[in-house]
Amino acid sequence: MTTSTVEDYLKCIYQAEQRSSGLISTGQIASALQVAPGTATAMMKTLADSGLITYEPYNGVRLTGAGSKLAAHVLRRHRVVELFLVEVMGMSWSEVHGDAEILEHAVSDRLLDRMDDMLGKPSVDPHGDPIPSPRGVLREKEYPTLLTCPLRASLRVARVTDQSAEFLKLLERHGVMPGNAIEVESREEAADTVTVKPSGGKAFTLGCRAAGAVQVEPNSGKQA
Amino acid sequence: MTTSTVEDYLKCIYQAEQRSSGLISTGQIASALQVAPGTATAMMKTLADSGLITYEPYNGVRLTGAGSKLAAHVLRRHRVVELFLVEVMGMSWSEVHGDAEILEHAVSDRLLDRMDDMLGKPSVDPHGDPIPSPRGVLREKEYPTLLTCPLRASLRVARVTDQSAEFLKLLERHGVMPGNAIEVESREEAADTVTVKPSGGKAFTLGCRAAGAVQVEPNSGKQA
DNA sequence: GCGATGATTTTGACATGTCAAAATCCTAAA
Protein backbone atom coordinates (compact mmCIF):
# COMPACT_ATOMS: atom_id res chain seq x y z
CA MET A 1 0.00 0.00 0.00
CA THR A 2 1.15 3.48 -0.79
CA THR A 3 1.01 5.89 2.14
CA SER A 4 -0.36 9.41 2.03
CA THR A 5 3.16 10.73 2.50
CA VAL A 6 4.36 8.92 -0.60
CA GLU A 7 1.34 10.20 -2.49
CA ASP A 8 2.14 13.77 -1.54
CA TYR A 9 5.75 13.43 -2.71
CA LEU A 10 4.68 11.94 -6.02
CA LYS A 11 2.08 14.63 -6.58
CA CYS A 12 4.64 17.29 -5.81
CA ILE A 13 7.14 15.89 -8.31
CA TYR A 14 4.40 15.48 -10.89
CA GLN A 15 3.36 19.11 -10.62
CA ALA A 16 6.97 20.27 -10.77
CA GLU A 17 7.44 18.24 -13.95
CA GLN A 18 4.40 19.93 -15.49
CA ARG A 19 6.07 23.28 -15.12
CA SER A 20 9.72 22.66 -15.84
CA SER A 21 11.16 19.98 -18.04
CA GLY A 22 14.20 18.03 -16.94
CA LEU A 23 15.03 16.61 -13.54
CA ILE A 24 13.42 17.89 -10.35
CA SER A 25 15.87 18.68 -7.55
CA THR A 26 15.51 17.30 -4.06
CA GLY A 27 15.83 20.83 -2.70
CA GLN A 28 12.83 21.96 -4.69
CA ILE A 29 10.81 19.06 -3.36
CA ALA A 30 11.95 19.66 0.22
CA SER A 31 10.91 23.28 0.14
CA ALA A 32 7.59 22.59 -1.58
CA LEU A 33 6.68 20.01 1.03
CA GLN A 34 8.21 21.92 3.92
CA VAL A 35 10.55 19.19 5.04
CA ALA A 36 14.30 19.24 5.72
CA PRO A 37 16.55 18.58 2.70
CA GLY A 38 17.78 15.32 4.13
CA THR A 39 14.23 14.12 4.56
CA ALA A 40 13.55 14.60 0.87
CA THR A 41 16.76 12.81 -0.05
CA ALA A 42 15.80 9.84 2.12
CA MET A 43 12.37 9.68 0.51
CA MET A 44 13.88 9.83 -2.98
CA LYS A 45 15.77 6.65 -2.20
CA THR A 46 12.61 5.00 -0.98
CA LEU A 47 10.67 6.04 -4.08
CA ALA A 48 13.47 4.93 -6.37
CA ASP A 49 13.59 1.54 -4.61
CA SER A 50 9.85 1.22 -5.21
CA GLY A 51 10.30 1.96 -8.89
CA LEU A 52 8.23 5.13 -8.76
CA ILE A 53 11.01 7.52 -9.74
CA THR A 54 14.49 7.44 -11.21
CA TYR A 55 16.99 9.17 -8.98
CA GLU A 56 20.30 10.62 -10.05
CA PRO A 57 22.10 11.70 -6.87
CA TYR A 58 23.12 15.37 -6.87
CA ASN A 59 21.09 15.81 -10.02
CA GLY A 60 17.45 15.20 -9.33
CA VAL A 61 14.57 12.86 -9.98
CA ARG A 62 11.98 12.03 -12.60
CA LEU A 63 8.78 10.01 -12.30
CA THR A 64 8.65 6.59 -13.92
CA GLY A 65 5.55 5.47 -15.76
CA ALA A 66 4.19 3.88 -12.61
CA GLY A 67 5.01 6.93 -10.49
CA SER A 68 3.45 9.29 -12.99
CA LYS A 69 0.26 7.28 -13.17
CA LEU A 70 -0.03 7.13 -9.42
CA ALA A 71 0.61 10.86 -9.08
CA ALA A 72 -1.98 11.70 -11.72
CA HIS A 73 -4.55 9.71 -9.80
CA VAL A 74 -3.78 11.57 -6.59
CA LEU A 75 -4.10 14.87 -8.40
CA ARG A 76 -7.34 13.72 -9.96
CA ARG A 77 -8.73 12.88 -6.54
CA HIS A 78 -7.60 16.24 -5.19
CA ARG A 79 -9.31 18.21 -7.91
CA VAL A 80 -12.50 16.20 -8.12
CA VAL A 81 -12.82 16.49 -4.34
CA GLU A 82 -12.29 20.26 -4.49
CA LEU A 83 -15.02 20.64 -7.08
CA PHE A 84 -17.31 18.36 -5.11
CA LEU A 85 -16.84 20.41 -1.98
CA VAL A 86 -17.73 23.59 -3.87
CA GLU A 87 -20.55 22.33 -6.07
CA VAL A 88 -22.24 19.78 -3.85
CA MET A 89 -21.27 20.80 -0.33
CA GLY A 90 -21.52 24.53 -0.93
CA MET A 91 -18.07 25.39 0.38
CA SER A 92 -16.08 28.35 -0.85
CA TRP A 93 -13.31 27.88 -3.42
CA SER A 94 -11.05 29.63 -0.92
CA GLU A 95 -11.41 26.98 1.77
CA VAL A 96 -11.43 23.65 -0.07
CA HIS A 97 -7.75 23.20 -0.72
CA GLY A 98 -6.83 22.14 2.80
CA ASP A 99 -9.68 19.66 3.02
CA ALA A 100 -8.79 18.21 -0.39
CA GLU A 101 -5.17 17.84 0.67
CA ILE A 102 -6.35 15.31 3.27
CA LEU A 103 -9.30 13.75 1.45
CA GLU A 104 -7.24 13.01 -1.67
CA HIS A 105 -5.70 10.18 0.39
CA ALA A 106 -8.95 8.94 1.89
CA VAL A 107 -11.43 8.75 -0.97
CA SER A 108 -11.99 5.29 -2.43
CA ASP A 109 -12.25 4.62 -6.16
CA ARG A 110 -15.92 3.85 -5.74
CA LEU A 111 -16.61 7.12 -3.99
CA LEU A 112 -14.55 9.10 -6.46
CA ASP A 113 -16.57 7.64 -9.31
CA ARG A 114 -19.78 8.69 -7.61
CA MET A 115 -18.48 12.22 -7.20
CA ASP A 116 -17.30 12.33 -10.78
CA ASP A 117 -20.71 11.20 -12.06
CA MET A 118 -22.55 13.61 -9.82
CA LEU A 119 -20.45 16.47 -11.18
CA GLY A 120 -20.92 15.39 -14.79
CA LYS A 121 -17.34 14.23 -15.44
CA PRO A 122 -15.88 17.70 -15.10
CA SER A 123 -12.63 18.71 -16.76
CA VAL A 124 -11.52 21.51 -14.45
CA ASP A 125 -11.66 22.16 -10.70
CA PRO A 126 -12.95 25.34 -9.00
CA HIS A 127 -9.65 27.12 -9.61
CA GLY A 128 -9.61 26.24 -13.29
CA ASP A 129 -6.97 23.55 -12.77
CA PRO A 130 -7.44 20.68 -15.24
CA ILE A 131 -8.54 17.33 -13.83
CA PRO A 132 -6.53 14.28 -14.95
CA SER A 133 -8.67 11.68 -16.70
CA PRO A 134 -9.56 8.42 -14.96
CA ARG A 135 -6.76 6.83 -16.98
CA GLY A 136 -4.28 9.39 -15.66
CA VAL A 137 -3.91 11.71 -18.61
CA LEU A 138 -3.59 15.43 -17.94
CA ARG A 139 -3.64 18.10 -20.54
CA GLU A 140 -2.55 21.54 -19.42
CA LYS A 141 -3.51 24.51 -21.58
CA GLU A 142 -1.36 27.58 -21.85
CA TYR A 143 -3.12 30.83 -21.05
CA PRO A 144 -1.90 34.41 -20.87
CA THR A 145 -2.00 36.02 -17.43
CA LEU A 146 -3.17 39.47 -16.43
CA LEU A 147 0.43 40.53 -17.03
CA THR A 148 0.63 39.34 -20.62
CA CYS A 149 -2.90 39.60 -22.02
CA PRO A 150 -4.13 42.43 -24.22
CA LEU A 151 -5.35 45.64 -22.54
CA ARG A 152 -9.02 46.68 -22.68
CA ALA A 153 -10.05 43.45 -24.36
CA SER A 154 -12.93 41.28 -23.25
CA LEU A 155 -11.50 38.32 -21.35
CA ARG A 156 -12.71 35.28 -19.47
CA VAL A 157 -10.98 34.11 -16.29
CA ALA A 158 -9.59 30.65 -17.04
CA ARG A 159 -7.53 29.69 -14.03
CA VAL A 160 -6.10 30.99 -10.77
CA THR A 161 -2.78 29.52 -9.78
CA ASP A 162 -2.47 30.51 -6.13
CA GLN A 163 -4.23 28.57 -3.40
CA SER A 164 -3.88 31.23 -0.69
CA ALA A 165 -7.28 31.57 0.96
CA GLU A 166 -6.98 35.33 1.46
CA PHE A 167 -6.12 35.95 -2.17
CA LEU A 168 -8.98 33.76 -3.38
CA LYS A 169 -11.44 35.50 -1.08
CA LEU A 170 -10.36 38.85 -2.45
CA LEU A 171 -10.84 37.70 -6.02
CA GLU A 172 -14.22 36.25 -5.11
CA ARG A 173 -15.37 39.57 -3.63
CA HIS A 174 -14.56 41.23 -6.95
CA GLY A 175 -16.14 38.46 -9.00
CA VAL A 176 -12.88 37.27 -10.48
CA MET A 177 -13.46 33.53 -10.76
CA PRO A 178 -13.11 31.00 -13.58
CA GLY A 179 -15.77 31.60 -16.21
CA ASN A 180 -16.38 35.24 -15.34
CA ALA A 181 -15.73 38.08 -17.77
CA ILE A 182 -13.19 40.80 -17.00
CA GLU A 183 -10.89 43.21 -18.75
CA VAL A 184 -7.56 44.75 -17.89
CA GLU A 185 -7.88 48.53 -17.71
CA SER A 186 -4.25 49.42 -17.36
CA ARG A 187 -0.81 48.37 -16.26
CA GLU A 188 1.55 50.65 -14.40
CA GLU A 189 5.07 49.35 -14.74
CA ALA A 190 6.50 51.85 -12.29
CA ALA A 191 3.95 51.07 -9.60
CA ASP A 192 4.15 47.33 -10.27
CA THR A 193 0.37 47.14 -10.56
CA VAL A 194 -2.41 46.02 -12.87
CA THR A 195 -5.93 47.45 -12.76
CA VAL A 196 -8.71 44.99 -13.51
CA LYS A 197 -12.35 45.64 -14.28
CA PRO A 198 -14.74 42.73 -13.70
CA SER A 199 -17.76 42.96 -16.02
CA GLY A 200 -20.54 44.33 -13.87
CA GLY A 201 -18.23 45.24 -11.01
CA LYS A 202 -15.88 47.93 -9.83
CA ALA A 203 -12.32 48.15 -11.09
CA PHE A 204 -9.59 47.26 -8.60
CA THR A 205 -5.84 46.97 -8.50
CA LEU A 206 -3.51 44.03 -8.01
CA GLY A 207 0.25 43.88 -7.60
CA CYS A 208 2.08 42.21 -10.44
CA ARG A 209 2.96 39.20 -8.37
CA ALA A 210 -0.72 38.55 -7.69
CA ALA A 211 -1.78 39.45 -11.23
CA GLY A 212 0.54 36.80 -12.59
CA ALA A 213 -1.51 34.15 -10.82
CA VAL A 214 -4.66 34.95 -12.81
CA GLN A 215 -4.83 33.28 -16.21
CA VAL A 216 -7.33 34.45 -18.83
CA GLU A 217 -8.46 33.66 -22.33
CA PRO A 218 -10.01 35.82 -25.03
CA ASN A 219 -13.73 36.08 -24.39
CA SER A 220 -15.11 34.56 -27.55
CA GLY A 221 -18.65 34.88 -26.26
CA LYS A 222 -19.15 31.14 -25.99
CA GLN A 223 -19.12 29.18 -22.68
CA ALA A 224 -22.24 29.20 -20.51
CA MET B 1 -2.56 16.11 16.91
CA THR B 2 -4.27 12.83 17.47
CA THR B 3 -3.48 10.20 14.84
CA SER B 4 -6.03 8.00 13.12
CA THR B 5 -4.60 5.01 14.97
CA VAL B 6 -5.29 6.65 18.31
CA GLU B 7 -8.77 7.57 17.14
CA ASP B 8 -9.50 3.96 16.23
CA TYR B 9 -8.34 2.71 19.64
CA LEU B 10 -10.46 5.28 21.45
CA LYS B 11 -13.51 4.49 19.35
CA CYS B 12 -13.01 0.80 20.02
CA ILE B 13 -12.82 1.30 23.79
CA TYR B 14 -15.81 3.64 23.66
CA GLN B 15 -17.97 1.06 21.89
CA ALA B 16 -16.85 -1.67 24.28
CA GLU B 17 -17.83 0.54 27.21
CA GLN B 18 -21.28 1.02 25.70
CA ARG B 19 -21.87 -2.70 25.85
CA SER B 20 -20.24 -3.81 29.05
CA SER B 21 -19.73 -1.80 32.18
CA GLY B 22 -16.45 -1.97 34.05
CA LEU B 23 -12.93 -2.02 32.69
CA ILE B 24 -12.13 -3.04 29.12
CA SER B 25 -9.35 -5.60 28.80
CA THR B 26 -6.38 -5.09 26.53
CA GLY B 27 -7.04 -8.51 25.00
CA GLN B 28 -10.52 -7.47 23.96
CA ILE B 29 -9.10 -4.33 22.32
CA ALA B 30 -6.34 -6.27 20.59
CA SER B 31 -8.73 -8.74 19.06
CA ALA B 32 -11.24 -6.08 18.02
CA LEU B 33 -8.54 -4.09 16.24
CA GLN B 34 -6.72 -7.14 14.93
CA VAL B 35 -3.38 -6.34 16.50
CA ALA B 36 -1.08 -8.44 18.68
CA PRO B 37 -1.75 -8.32 22.43
CA GLY B 38 1.53 -6.55 23.11
CA THR B 39 0.66 -3.86 20.61
CA ALA B 40 -2.52 -3.05 22.47
CA THR B 41 -0.66 -2.95 25.78
CA ALA B 42 1.89 -0.53 24.35
CA MET B 43 -0.87 1.71 23.06
CA MET B 44 -2.66 1.67 26.41
CA LYS B 45 0.43 3.17 27.99
CA THR B 46 0.55 5.83 25.33
CA LEU B 47 -3.12 6.70 25.77
CA ALA B 48 -2.77 6.74 29.55
CA ASP B 49 0.22 9.09 29.25
CA SER B 50 -1.91 11.38 27.08
CA GLY B 51 -4.66 11.42 29.69
CA LEU B 52 -7.19 9.79 27.40
CA ILE B 53 -7.70 6.64 29.45
CA THR B 54 -6.96 5.30 32.90
CA TYR B 55 -5.01 2.08 32.76
CA GLU B 56 -4.83 -0.54 35.47
CA PRO B 57 -2.24 -3.10 34.38
CA TYR B 58 -3.59 -6.66 34.23
CA ASN B 59 -7.03 -5.25 34.79
CA GLY B 60 -8.05 -3.08 31.89
CA VAL B 61 -8.77 0.48 30.86
CA ARG B 62 -11.50 3.08 30.98
CA LEU B 63 -11.86 6.30 29.00
CA THR B 64 -11.34 9.59 30.79
CA GLY B 65 -13.65 12.52 30.09
CA ALA B 66 -11.29 13.78 27.41
CA GLY B 67 -10.93 10.34 25.84
CA SER B 68 -14.63 9.75 25.85
CA LYS B 69 -15.36 13.06 24.21
CA LEU B 70 -12.78 12.45 21.51
CA ALA B 71 -14.09 8.95 20.87
CA ALA B 72 -17.67 10.17 20.61
CA HIS B 73 -16.60 12.67 17.97
CA VAL B 74 -14.89 9.99 15.93
CA LEU B 75 -17.98 7.82 16.15
CA ARG B 76 -20.12 10.77 15.17
CA ARG B 77 -18.01 11.36 12.10
CA HIS B 78 -18.17 7.68 11.21
CA ARG B 79 -21.92 7.52 11.35
CA VAL B 80 -22.66 10.85 9.72
CA VAL B 81 -20.31 9.88 6.90
CA GLU B 82 -22.03 6.52 6.48
CA LEU B 83 -25.40 8.17 6.21
CA PHE B 84 -24.04 10.75 3.80
CA LEU B 85 -22.60 8.06 1.55
CA VAL B 86 -25.97 6.31 1.44
CA GLU B 87 -28.31 9.29 1.23
CA VAL B 88 -26.32 11.73 -0.85
CA MET B 89 -23.86 9.57 -2.77
CA GLY B 90 -26.27 6.72 -3.41
CA MET B 91 -24.04 3.99 -2.07
CA SER B 92 -25.40 0.80 -0.51
CA TRP B 93 -25.56 0.42 3.27
CA SER B 94 -23.54 -2.75 2.77
CA GLU B 95 -20.51 -0.98 1.34
CA VAL B 96 -20.17 2.23 3.35
CA HIS B 97 -18.56 0.91 6.49
CA GLY B 98 -15.10 0.49 5.02
CA ASP B 99 -15.11 3.93 3.46
CA ALA B 100 -16.35 5.50 6.69
CA GLU B 101 -13.61 3.74 8.64
CA ILE B 102 -11.12 5.83 6.67
CA LEU B 103 -13.08 9.03 6.16
CA GLU B 104 -13.88 9.34 9.88
CA HIS B 105 -10.25 10.45 10.26
CA ALA B 106 -10.19 12.76 7.26
CA VAL B 107 -13.35 14.84 7.43
CA SER B 108 -12.93 18.35 8.85
CA ASP B 109 -15.36 19.91 11.31
CA ARG B 110 -16.53 22.29 8.61
CA LEU B 111 -17.27 19.50 6.19
CA LEU B 112 -18.97 17.40 8.83
CA ASP B 113 -21.27 20.30 9.65
CA ARG B 114 -22.20 20.63 5.99
CA MET B 115 -23.01 16.94 5.81
CA ASP B 116 -25.01 17.10 9.02
CA ASP B 117 -27.06 20.05 7.74
CA MET B 118 -27.61 18.44 4.37
CA LEU B 119 -28.93 15.32 6.09
CA GLY B 120 -31.19 17.30 8.43
CA LYS B 121 -29.26 16.65 11.65
CA PRO B 122 -30.04 12.94 11.64
CA SER B 123 -30.07 10.86 14.81
CA VAL B 124 -29.29 7.43 13.39
CA ASP B 125 -27.05 6.07 10.64
CA PRO B 126 -28.07 3.65 7.84
CA HIS B 127 -27.73 0.67 10.17
CA GLY B 128 -29.86 2.25 12.86
CA ASP B 129 -26.83 3.05 15.02
CA PRO B 130 -27.39 6.26 17.00
CA ILE B 131 -25.26 9.28 16.07
CA PRO B 132 -23.51 11.07 18.95
CA SER B 133 -24.55 14.73 19.22
CA PRO B 134 -22.12 17.48 18.19
CA ARG B 135 -21.36 17.86 21.88
CA GLY B 136 -20.44 14.20 22.16
CA VAL B 137 -23.52 12.77 23.85
CA LEU B 138 -24.72 9.35 22.75
CA ARG B 139 -27.93 7.74 23.85
CA GLU B 140 -28.29 4.09 23.01
CA LYS B 141 -31.77 2.59 23.10
CA GLU B 142 -32.38 -1.00 24.08
CA TYR B 143 -34.31 -3.03 21.55
CA PRO B 144 -35.31 -6.68 21.48
CA THR B 145 -33.73 -8.77 18.73
CA LEU B 146 -35.33 -11.31 16.43
CA LEU B 147 -34.43 -13.84 19.13
CA THR B 148 -36.27 -12.11 21.94
CA CYS B 149 -39.16 -10.25 20.33
CA PRO B 150 -42.76 -11.52 20.30
CA LEU B 151 -43.75 -13.99 17.55
CA ARG B 152 -46.21 -13.02 14.83
CA ALA B 153 -46.37 -9.41 15.96
CA SER B 154 -45.97 -6.42 13.68
CA LEU B 155 -42.44 -5.07 14.12
CA ARG B 156 -40.26 -2.36 12.72
CA VAL B 157 -36.55 -2.98 12.07
CA ALA B 158 -34.67 -0.60 14.37
CA ARG B 159 -31.04 -1.52 14.02
CA VAL B 160 -28.66 -4.06 12.54
CA THR B 161 -25.54 -4.72 14.58
CA ASP B 162 -23.31 -6.55 12.12
CA GLN B 163 -21.30 -4.70 9.49
CA SER B 164 -20.53 -7.71 7.32
CA ALA B 165 -21.26 -6.70 3.73
CA GLU B 166 -22.62 -10.11 2.73
CA PHE B 167 -25.04 -10.21 5.62
CA LEU B 168 -26.26 -6.67 4.92
CA LYS B 169 -26.76 -7.45 1.24
CA LEU B 170 -28.81 -10.47 2.14
CA LEU B 171 -31.01 -8.43 4.46
CA GLU B 172 -31.37 -5.77 1.81
CA ARG B 173 -32.55 -8.31 -0.77
CA HIS B 174 -35.30 -9.32 1.64
CA GLY B 175 -36.17 -5.77 2.54
CA VAL B 176 -34.96 -6.03 6.11
CA MET B 177 -33.61 -2.54 6.76
CA PRO B 178 -34.19 0.06 9.48
CA GLY B 179 -37.68 1.48 9.22
CA ASN B 180 -39.17 -1.48 7.36
CA ALA B 181 -41.95 -3.63 8.78
CA ILE B 182 -41.47 -7.34 9.43
CA GLU B 183 -42.71 -10.09 11.67
CA VAL B 184 -41.18 -13.22 13.10
CA GLU B 185 -43.06 -16.28 11.87
CA SER B 186 -41.38 -18.91 13.98
CA ARG B 187 -38.35 -19.98 15.92
CA GLU B 188 -36.96 -23.49 15.81
CA GLU B 189 -34.77 -24.07 18.82
CA ALA B 190 -33.54 -27.42 17.63
CA ALA B 191 -32.56 -26.13 14.21
CA ASP B 192 -31.10 -22.94 15.67
CA THR B 193 -33.14 -20.84 13.21
CA VAL B 194 -35.63 -18.00 13.06
CA THR B 195 -38.03 -17.48 10.18
CA VAL B 196 -38.78 -13.88 9.29
CA LYS B 197 -41.48 -12.43 7.08
CA PRO B 198 -40.87 -8.94 5.70
CA SER B 199 -44.13 -7.09 5.07
CA GLY B 200 -44.72 -7.37 1.34
CA GLY B 201 -41.94 -9.94 0.84
CA LYS B 202 -41.26 -13.63 1.10
CA ALA B 203 -40.45 -15.29 4.41
CA PHE B 204 -36.87 -16.47 4.85
CA THR B 205 -34.77 -18.11 7.50
CA LEU B 206 -31.80 -16.92 9.50
CA GLY B 207 -29.52 -18.74 11.89
CA CYS B 208 -29.78 -17.59 15.48
CA ARG B 209 -26.37 -15.98 15.42
CA ALA B 210 -27.47 -13.76 12.52
CA ALA B 211 -30.95 -13.19 13.93
CA GLY B 212 -29.43 -11.80 17.11
CA ALA B 213 -27.92 -8.97 15.09
CA VAL B 214 -31.29 -7.62 14.01
CA GLN B 215 -32.97 -5.36 16.55
CA VAL B 216 -36.65 -4.48 16.26
CA GLU B 217 -39.31 -2.44 18.00
CA PRO B 218 -43.08 -2.85 18.18
CA ASN B 219 -44.61 -1.38 15.05
CA SER B 220 -46.78 1.34 16.53
CA GLY B 221 -47.84 2.45 13.06
CA LYS B 222 -46.06 5.79 13.32
CA GLN B 223 -42.72 6.61 11.60
CA ALA B 224 -42.77 7.61 7.93
C1' DG C 1 -1.97 -23.80 49.57
C1' DC C 2 -0.14 -24.88 44.86
C1' DG C 3 0.17 -25.40 40.29
C1' DA C 4 -1.37 -25.21 35.64
C1' DT C 5 -3.32 -22.37 32.36
C1' DG C 6 -4.60 -18.54 29.93
C1' DA C 7 -4.21 -13.61 29.78
C1' DT C 8 -1.11 -9.78 30.03
C1' DT C 9 3.17 -7.46 29.83
C1' DT C 10 7.99 -7.10 28.54
C1' DT C 11 11.68 -7.39 25.41
C1' DG C 12 14.06 -6.84 21.25
C1' DA C 13 13.26 -5.85 16.36
C1' DC C 14 11.64 -3.67 12.47
C1' DA C 15 9.26 -0.14 9.18
C1' DT C 16 8.21 4.72 8.18
C1' DG C 17 9.02 9.56 8.41
C1' DT C 18 11.19 13.11 10.31
C1' DC C 19 15.12 16.45 12.04
C1' DA C 20 19.78 18.74 13.02
C1' DA C 21 24.23 18.87 12.05
C1' DA C 22 28.29 17.07 9.85
C1' DA C 23 30.34 15.56 5.62
C1' DT C 24 30.52 15.70 0.83
C1' DC C 25 29.90 17.27 -3.75
C1' DC C 26 29.40 20.63 -7.68
C1' DT C 27 30.13 24.69 -9.96
C1' DA C 28 30.98 29.22 -10.99
C1' DA C 29 34.07 32.94 -10.10
C1' DA C 30 38.69 34.43 -9.57
Add this chain to the structure above:
DNA sequence: TTTAGGATTTTGACATGTCAAAATCATCGC
Protein backbone atom coordinates in the same frame (compact mmCIF):
# COMPACT_ATOMS: atom_id res chain seq x y z
C1' DT D 1 43.23 25.73 -11.94
C1' DT D 2 41.83 26.53 -7.62
C1' DT D 3 38.54 27.34 -4.24
C1' DA D 4 34.58 29.27 -1.70
C1' DG D 5 29.75 28.92 -1.23
C1' DG D 6 25.58 26.68 -1.90
C1' DA D 7 23.21 22.44 -2.64
C1' DT D 8 22.98 17.64 -1.56
C1' DT D 9 23.79 13.62 1.01
C1' DT D 10 25.10 11.17 5.19
C1' DT D 11 24.88 10.30 9.95
C1' DG D 12 22.84 9.62 14.29
C1' DA D 13 18.52 10.36 16.74
C1' DC D 14 13.87 10.29 17.68
C1' DA D 15 8.61 9.36 17.36
C1' DT D 16 4.92 6.10 16.16
C1' DG D 17 3.06 1.62 15.45
C1' DT D 18 3.67 -2.88 14.86
C1' DC D 19 5.16 -8.06 15.68
C1' DA D 20 7.03 -12.54 17.76
C1' DA D 21 8.47 -14.69 21.49
C1' DA D 22 9.86 -14.73 26.27
C1' DA D 23 8.65 -13.49 30.87
C1' DT D 24 5.29 -12.55 34.20
C1' DC D 25 0.92 -12.45 36.49
C1' DA D 26 -3.67 -13.97 38.33
C1' DT D 27 -6.77 -17.16 39.38
C1' DC D 28 -9.35 -21.44 39.35
C1' DG D 29 -9.44 -26.16 40.49
C1' DC D 30 -7.73 -29.50 43.34
